Every structure is written in C-alpha cells, then in structure tokens.
Amino acid sequence: MTVRQVFSFVIIAAGLVLPVGAATAAPLEGSWSGAGTVNPSSGQPERVRCRVNYSRQTAKVYNVSATCASASASLRQTGTLLRVRSNRYVGDVYNSDFDISGRLKVTVKGRKQIVTFTSSAASGRLNLRKR
Numbered sequence: 001m002t003v004r005q006v007f008s009f010v011i012i013a014a015g016l017v018l019p020v021g022a023a024t025a026a027p028l029e030g031s032w033s034g035a036g037t038v039n040p041s042s043g044q045p046e047r048v049r050c051r052v053n054y055s056r057q058t059a060k061v062y063n064v065s066a067t068c069a070s071a072s073a074s075l076r077q078t079g080t081l082l083r084v085r086s087n088r089y090v091g092d093v094y095n096s097d098f099d100i101s102g103r104l105k106v107t108v109k110g111r112k113q114i115v116t117f118t119s120s121a122a123s124g125r126l127n128l129r130k131r
Contacts, residue, residue, distance in 0.1 A: 028054045028062055028081070028089060028108055036115070036126030038070065046070045050126055052115070054081070064093060064104070081106060093117070 032052045039045045050068040057063055060083040067076050079093030081104060089106040102119030111130040117123065 028083070028106070028113075029056050030054060031131040032113060032128040033131055034126055034128035036124055038068075038122050038124040040122045041120065046072065048124070048126070050128070052128060062089065062091075064091065066093070077102070079104065 030053070032054070033050065035047060035049045037045050038048045048068050048070045050066055052064065052066040054062045054064055057080070062081045062083070064079050064081055065077075067074070069075075075095055075097065077093040077095045079091055081089040081091030083089050087108045089104075089108075091104050092101060093104055094101050098121070100119050100121050102117050102122075105116045107114045113128045113130075115126040115128060117126075
C-alpha cells in the first residue's frame with residue numbers, strides 16, 4: 001500500500017466510525033461565563049460580566065438564558081439559537097424588563113466562545129469560557 005492509499009483508507013474508516021459532523025461539531029450545551037463590553041446606543045461603553053446557559057431543544061436549535069451585570073445594571077435575557085455551521089450559532093434574545101429584542105451570533109472554539117450582539121439599545125461582544 002502506498003502512503004496515499006493508507007491516508008485514503010484512514011479517512012474512509014473515520015467516516016464510517018463517526019456520525020456525519022461529529023468530528024467538527026462544537027459543543028454549545030451547558031454553562032458558560034465571561035466578560036466583555038456593551039456599547040449603548042446613547043452613552044459610554046461599559047464592561048459587563050455574564051453567565052450564559054444553553055440547552056438543546058432539537059439537533060440544531062438551542063435555548064439560551066443569560067444574566068449579565070455591569071456597574072450600573074443587571075440584565076436577564078432569554079432566547080433561541082440555530083446552529084448554522086458546526087461551530088456557529090445565530091438567534092434572537094429578549095429582555096422582558098426593558099422590552100428589548102436583540103440578535104446574537106456565537107462562535108465556539110473548544111471551551112471558548114465569542115458572542116456578538118446587536119439591538120436597538122446596544123451592541124457588544126463577550127468572550128466566554130465553558131464552566
């Protein structure tokens with residue numbers, strides 16, 4: 001067998017053992033925490049710390065619940081995310097205290113994730129770690 005044949009065999013064998021997408025799927029489910037910056041549409045940027053929980057609803061849909069706190073406020077958001085790639089999720093969240101909806105984009109890299117969000121009231125970015 002040539003090196004090329006061995007390499008092809010390994011790839012084919014791996015495909016037979018692992019379900020499609022299993023090798024590249026980034027786990028989102030569970031508890032995450034971290035910090036970032038919120039940029040209010042009127043006001044100065046503010047540091048924020050967050051705890052975020054994700055629970056699987058279907059193979060591609062996750063519920064999200066987040067509690068974030070800054071020096072001036074504490075906020076709770078809930079929503080739903082859709083997996084659009086093996087490590088990318090997009091969805092909407094809602095804050096009932098302030099009647100504000102927003103858009104989340106999440107990228108998972110191992111035990112880290114980057115969350116960006118936008119709404120009519122603010123935008124921002126968080127760096128989270130799996131707990």
